[in-house]
Amino acid sequence: MNGPIDFLKAARSFRFAGVGIYNLFRYENNARIHLMACILVLMAGVFFDISSVEWTIIIIQIALVLAAEAFNTSIEKLADLVMPDYHPVIKVVKDTAAAAVLLLAISAVLVGLIIFVPKFLLLF
Ligand SMILES: Nc1ncnc2c1ncn2[C@@H]1O[C@H](COP(=O)(O)OP(=O)(O)OP(=O)(O)O)[C@@H](O)[C@H]1O
Secondary structure: OOOOOOHHHHHHHHHHHHHHHHHHHHHOHHHHHHHHHHHHHHHHHHHOOOOHHHHHHHHHHHHHHHHHHHHHHHHHHHHHHHOOOOOHHHHHHHHHHHHHHHHHHHHHHHHHHHHHHHHHHOOO
16 A cells, blocks of 8 residues: 555544444344353452453453454354355354354353452352
8 A cells, every 4th residue: 555544544444343343242142142251250350359460361361252253253144145045165164163262262261260260269
């Protein structure tokens, strides 16, 4: 790209991305479940007064899961448009995209357990 940086174009892109985030949490059931889980984790972080390193790890985990959910939804929508009928390749495409979400969700749960279980046990 030549010429000066187009900040107006960048602002428009931000707006479109915002619409994408809104649609994700407004219409996608799994994304809403993940969002709820993330909010609970953030509340637990405040309750247990976790350290800045722990906050950093938690925020990265949350971003990874939600971003994977967004990519997965995007792939699903594209697959539905390209192939509304059953197709074995679409099955692999959708299952593999869902696998990415699952892998990151498992990692987030494990990280959550490592950070919060010792703090939870100290309550007793
Ligand atoms: N066109 C298709 N061809 C082959 N398999 C499909 C097709 N559509 C869906 N599937 C199978 O059904 C599973 C669920 O697909 P679906 O698109 O309903 O996703 P989902 O996880 O239920 O998300 P959502 O409810 O948000 O659409 C896929 O992982 C895949 O195994």
